[in-house]
Amino acid sequence: MTFGWNVLWSAVAVVALVTALFGYAASRKRFDLIDSFWGPGFAVIAALTYVLSEHSARALVVAVLTVVWGVRLGWHIHSRNRRKPEDQRYVDMYARAKGNPLAKMYRVYLLQAAIMLVVSLPVQFAAHTTAAFGVLDYLGVAVWLVGFAFESIGDYQLERFKADPASKGQVMDRGLWRYTRHPNYFGDACVWWGLFLFACSTPWASVLVVSPLLMTFLLAKGSGKPLLEKDIAQRRPGYAEYVRRTSGFFPLPPKAR
Structure with missing residues (x-):
């Protein structure tokens, strides 16, 4: 086949x-x-x-x-x-x-x-x-693990936050959410960049880079982050300040308040 x-x-x-x-x-x-x-x-x-x-x-x-x-x-x-x-x-x-x-x-x-x-x-x-299993494949596993951890831990932290009645109307800015407003989306992108590395054992892989690029674009600029944040500032007091100090996608240290 x-x-x-x-x-x-x-x-x-x-x-x-x-x-x-x-x-x-x-x-x-x-x-x-x-x-x-x-x-x-x-x-x-x-x-x-x-x-x-x-x-x-x-x-x-x-x-x-x-x-x-x-x-x-x-x-x-x-x-x-x-x-x-x-x-x-x-x-x-x-x-x-x-x-x-x-x-x-x-x-x-x-x-x-x-x-x-x-x-x-x-x-x-x-x-x-x-091609034999090589360095790029091991690197793919490592990038996938980083992405899977960010996505699954980020989702878990958010679910715990929402389940706490004291969090109602508040902004989730703890754990991984302190460093990026969308750790689950960042993790999702990493998963697909990791899987892309498994295809890089041949020169044809340069054509397939469109796949992780498309996924990253959808998450960061398409139907992911932009739609989710469209009106959240009106629904959650303090979200505008959270946006000001927190990276929108790639994890970074938060800016000073």
């Missing part, structure tokens, strides 16, 4: 899964379910890629790291969202849709599938490379 065939089968699998999920979401009239599928979607691609590969050490490591990341993220988002109303972004998208709102929402699902496919290209490519 070649890399090209791997991409084709991954596309078929992801489109089929998001289509089935869309049907379920439409029946429930809750379209933010795609967010819970984001991480597991990558896990499906990684597992399928390993099955289609030659089962090398690199293919196994990349598959395990991607599945661990994807399943944790999916469970975290599902656990968080099932106790809340539908994400307002999807409510607004459905309300703004003209003509056939369901068709518009299905295109949103297909866009998510396309992004998954592009971002996962290094995972698919790395599983089909034949």
Whole structure:
């Protein structure tokens, strides 16, 4: 099985899964379910890629790291969202849709599938490379570990903060959140830069840099950080001051108050 065939089968699998999920979401009239599928979607691609590969050490490591990341993220988002109303972004998208709102929402699902496919290209490519496990692979593991730690610890710290009644209306500026306003997004980006390094055993890897770049852009400039911070300053007193002293993405020492 070649890399090209791997991409084709991954596309078929992801489109089929998001289509089935869309049907379920439409029946429930809750379209933010795609967010819970984001991480597991990558896990499906990684597992399928390993099955289609030659089962090398690199293919196994990349598959395990991607599945661990994807399943944790999916469970975290599902656990968080099932106790809340539908994400307002999807409510607004459905309300703004003209003509056939369901068709518009299905295109949103297909866009998510396309992004998954592009971002996962290094995972698919790395599983089909034949070079021996080397320095770049070990570096990839290290970067992945940093990212996974930032993302999972950041999510845990925020959940603990929100669960404390005394924190209501306050700004989370403790732990990792003292050094970056989005440790989970920074960690997510690191995870994908780490996975990209596994594909760097050949010169063709320079083309695949578009994948971690796309993920980092989405988190820092696209649908991640900007949308999350859009109106939070109006809802939480003190957030403007938090923004002034705290890095927006890359962890840095906080500025003096």
